[in-house]
Amino acid sequence: MPGFILRRTAIALAILLLVALLLFAMMHMIPGDPTVVALGPRSTPEMREAFRAMMGLDRPVLDQLGLLLVRLAQGDLGLDVWSRRPVLTMVLEVLPYTVALALASFVWALALGLVLGCVAVVHHGKWGDWLIGAVSVSFVAVPSFVVALYSLLIFAVWLNWLPAIGAGEPGDIGAQLRALILPSFAVGLGWVGYISRLVRAAMIEAMSEDYVRTLRAYGVGEGRIIYRYALKQALLAILSVIAIGFGSLLTGSIFAEIVFTRPGLGKMTYDAVISRNFPLVMGTVLVTSALYVTCMILADVVSAWLDPRVRSAI
Amino acid sequence: MAMLTDTATPDTPTEAAGSHEPRALARFATTLAHILSTPLGAIGLLLAMLIVLTALLAPLIAPYDPTAINVKDRLADPSLTHLLGTDQLGRDLFSRVILGTRTAMTVALTALATALALALPLGLVAGYGPRWLDGPMVLLFDSISSLPMIMLGLAVVVLIGPGVPTVILVIVLYSVPSYARLVRTQTLSLKSRDFIKAEQAMDAGTARILFRHLLPNVIGPLLILACLDISTVITLEAGLSFLGLGVKPQIPSWGNILSDGFAVIRKSAVPVVAGGVPLVLATLGFTFFGEALRDALDPRLARERRP
Numbered sequence: 001m002p003g004f005i006l007r008r009t010a011i012a013l014a015i016l017l018l019v020a021l022l023l024f025a026m027m028h029m030i031p032g033d034p035t036v037v038a039l040g041p042r043s044t045p046e047m048r049e050a051f052r053a054m055m056g057l058d059r060p061v062l063d064q065l066g067l068l069l070v071r072l073a074q075g076d077l078g079l080d081v082w083s084r085r086p087v088l089t090m091v092l093e094v095l096p097y098t099v100a101l102a103l104a105s106f107v108w109a110l111a112l113g114l115v116l117g118c119v120a121v122v123h124h125g126k127w128g129d130w131l132i133g134a135v136s137v138s139f140v141a142v143p144s145f146v147v148a149l150y151s152l153l154i155f156a157v158w159l160n161w162l163p164a165i166g167a168g169e170p171g172d173i174g175a176q177l178r179a180l181i182l183p184s185f186a187v188g189l190g191w192v193g194y195i196s197r198l199v200r201a202a203m204i205e206a207m208s209e210d211y212v213r214t215l216r217a218y219g220v221g222e223g224r225i226i227y228r229y230a231l232k233q234a235l236l237a238i239l240s241v242i243a244i245g246f247g248s249l250l251t252g253s254i255f256a257e258i259v260f261t262r263p264g265l266g267k268m269t270y271d272a273v274i275s276r277n278f279p280l281v282m283g284t285v286l287v288t289s290a291l292y293v294t295c296m297i298l299a300d301v302v303s304a305w306l307d308p309r310v311r312s313a314i
Numbered sequence: 315m316a317m318l319t320d321t322a323t324p325d326t327p328t329e330a331a332g333s334h335e336p337r338a339l340a341r342f343a344t345t346l347a348h349i350l351s352t353p354l355g356a357i358g359l360l361l362a363m364l365i366v367l368t369a370l371l372a373p374l375i376a377p378y379d380p381t382a383i384n385v386k387d388r389l390a391d392p393s394l395t396h397l398l399g400t401d402q403l404g405r406d407l408f409s410r411v412i413l414g415t416r417t418a419m420t421v422a423l424t425a426l427a428t429a430l431a432l433a434l435p436l437g438l439v440a441g442y443g444p445r446w447l448d449g450p451m452v453l454l455f456d457s458i459s460s461l462p463m464i465m466l467g468l469a470v471v472v473l474i475g476p477g478v479p480t481v482i483l484v485i486v487l488y489s490v491p492s493y494a495r496l497v498r499t500q501t502l503s504l505k506s507r508d509f510i511k512a513e514q515a516m517d518a519g520t521a522r523i524l525f526r527h528l529l530p531n532v533i534g535p536l537l538i539l540a541c542l543d544i545s546t547v548i549t550l551e552a553g554l555s556f557l558g559l560g561v562k563p564q565i566p567s568w569g570n571i572l573s574d575g576f577a578v579i580r581k582s583a584v585p586v587v588a589g590g591v592p593l594v595l596a597t598l599g600f601t602f603f604g605e606a607l608r609d610a611l612d613p614r615l616a617r618e619r620r621p
Contacts, residue, residue, distance in 0.1 A: 015457040038472075137605065141601035142594055143593060145556055150590060157583070258557065276472055285469050292461070296460055
C-alpha cells in the first residue's frame, strides 16, 4: 500500500510538472515579447519590468525554466503584477468560497442521487426506472451555466426569493447559506443525474451476484436485499467517484461563480483572464490542478483500500 | 448485439463492395430501428436531425442579417416582424439563433474531426508501435485527461486570445487523449487476434495490417465515442463564448447570445431564453441520440459521462 500511494503521488507530481511546462512553453512559443504576450498590450512598462525580473526573462530559456520550477517547488507562485501581492495569498483568500460551494453542491446531489438510484432499482424495468433514467441523463446533458442563468432569472430576477449576487456578508451565516442555494443548485444538478445512474448500475450489478441469489434462496426479502446489501455495494462503488468528483466540482463551479458574481477560484481566474493577468492565471491553474490531482490520488487510494485488485492494476 | 459480433470478426474480404451494399443497408436499417425503438433514442434522432438541418439551411431560414445593427429597435419584444425580438443592439434574435446553430455545428464537427485525425495515428502508434513507447504515451494521455480542462482552456485563451481556433484547440486538447486511448485498447486487443497473426505469418507489411485491418475495425467505436461527445463539445464552445472567450462577439453563436442576454437579464428575459433553449435542445438531442447509437452498436463502450 505505501508503494502504491508513492507511485500515485509520483504520477500526480509529473502531471503538475506537465502543467507548469505547458504554460511555460506556451508563453514562449507565441511570437512577440513574452511580457506583452502574458500581460497584454495595455500593461505599463513597470508591470512588464516586474514580470521580466520575476520570470528571469533576460536569462537563457533553460535558466528561466529552472528558476520557475525551483520557485514552484518552494510553494512560491510569484507576485500578482497588478496588485503586487503574492498569488498564493490571493488564491487562499478565495478558496474557502469555492470549497463551500463545491461541498454544498455535492451534499445535495449525493443525497438526491442516492434516493433516485434506489427508487430506480426498486422499480427496475418498470416505467419509474425509465423515467428516472431519462431525467438523470437530461440532468447530465444540460449545460450547468444555462441552469445557473435560468435559476437566476426565475428565482432572483422574477420571484426575487433569493439573492442574485455575492456570497453573503462575512459573519452572517444565514445570508451566506441563502447565497449558496442557487449556485449549488446549478453546480449540483448534473451530479444528481450522474450519481443516480452510477448507484443504479452498481446496485443492479450487486443484485446479480451469487451471494444475493443465496440470500434469496434463504428467503430474505427483496427490500432487505436492496437496502441492506446492494446499497452497501453501491456506496463502496461511489466512494472513489466522490473524491474525483470533488476535484472537478472545484472547476465546475466557475460558471456559477460568474453568473452569481460570487467570489471564488473560478471568478478570480476569469477576472485574471479578462485583465490578461498571466501570473495570476498561472497560479490559479496550478493550484486547481494540484487540488484536482490530490482528489484523484485520494480516489485511487480509497478504491485500492477497498479493492486490493486495483493496487496492482495501476 | 448482432452488430457487435459483426464488427469483432472482420474476416470477410472487403473488396467485394457490390455484395456488401445490401448488408450495409440492412445493418443501417437494424441500427435505425434499434434507435427508434426507445423513446429517448427517437427524440434524440429527431432533435439531432432538426439541428443539423437548421445548420445546413440556416441562411435560407433566417429572415434578417444576424449581424445587422439597428439601435432604434433594441430589446424589442417578440412580434411578427421579429419572432424572438431583438437584442441590445437591435439585431434580430431569431436570425442569430438560427445562424448560431451553424456556428455550433461547424465548430463541434471541425474540432471533433481534427481530434479524430490526431488520435488515430497516436493510438495506433501506442498500440502497434514499439513497446517502449507505449508506457510514456499512455502516461501523457492520462496526464492531459486528468487536467482541469476549463482552467487550462482559460490559460490558453490568455496567451493566444479568443476566437474559433482557440476554441477548437481547447476541444482537441480535451478529446484527443480519450480517443487515442480507445484506439490503443482496440489495437492491442486486435493485435492478438488470429486474423492479424495470420496476416503477420503471411508476411504482410505493417502498412497493410494497419490500414486494411486495424483501421477499419477501430474507426467504428471511435465514431460512436465522438458522437457521444458532440453535446459536450457544443457545451464547451457555448461556455467559452458565454465567458467572452470563445467565438468573436459579433458572430452569432448561442454562447454569445447568452452572454449578451446575461448583461441585460434585468431588462429582458427574452435573449437569455432564446439563446438557452436551442443549446439545451441540442445537448439533450445529441446525448439521447449518441447513447441510443452506442446501445445499438457497441454497448461495451458504456462509460458514464461526468457532468
